[in-house]
Amino acid sequence: MIVVTGNLRIAPEDMDKARPHMQAVIEATRKEDGCLSCAYGEDVLEPGFVRISQRWLNWQALEAHAKTPHVVAWRAALKEIGVLHRDVVAYEAGEAREL
C-alpha cells in the first residue's frame, strides 16, 4: 500500500475559490481504481495551509492517478489560483499499527 501525505499552501482568502476545485478532484479521485482514501484538510492553526492525505493500493494506481483528467484540471485551477508552497511525498507502507 502507498501512503501519500502532502502540504499545499495558498492564500487564505483563496480557499473559497479553491474549494469547488478541491471537491471535484477529491470526489473523482475516490472513484479511481486503487484509491483507498483521499482527503484534504485545512490546517486548524494556519488558514490556507492544506494537508493532503491519500492511500493507494499500489504505485501503479498512483501513477495512473497523476494522468487523470481531474488531476490535470485541478493543477490548472491551482496554477490560476496561485500556489505559495507545495510538497507531496508518497511512501510505500510497511508494518502498520493502529493507534
Added chain:
Amino acid sequence: MIVVTGNLRIAPEDMDKARPHMQAVIEATRKEDGCLSCAYGEDVLEPGFVRISQRWLNWQALEAHAKTPHVVAWRAALKEIGVLHRDVVAYEAGEAREL
C-alpha cells in the same frame, strides 16, 4: 521513518472549543524528540472531520509520544468534547517518492 495518518470526527460546532486544545497538543508534539512533523487539518468538504498527519523518526519516538502529558491532556479534552469517530494508523515508511 513512521508516517501517521488519522481521522477524528467531532461535531462541527465543537471545532472552536477543540481548537485551543489542538493547538496545545500540536505545538508540544512538534517539540518532541523524533517528531518530524505534526498537523491537524479540518476536512475541506466535511466540517468537524479532522485529518491528522504526523511523521516520526522511529517507533520508539511514537511510543514515547503516547505517554506525554500533552497527549494525556488532549485525550481528556477530547473525551469531554465528545468524539464521533476516530481511526489513526501508523505505517513504517519504505520507498519514498516526491510527487
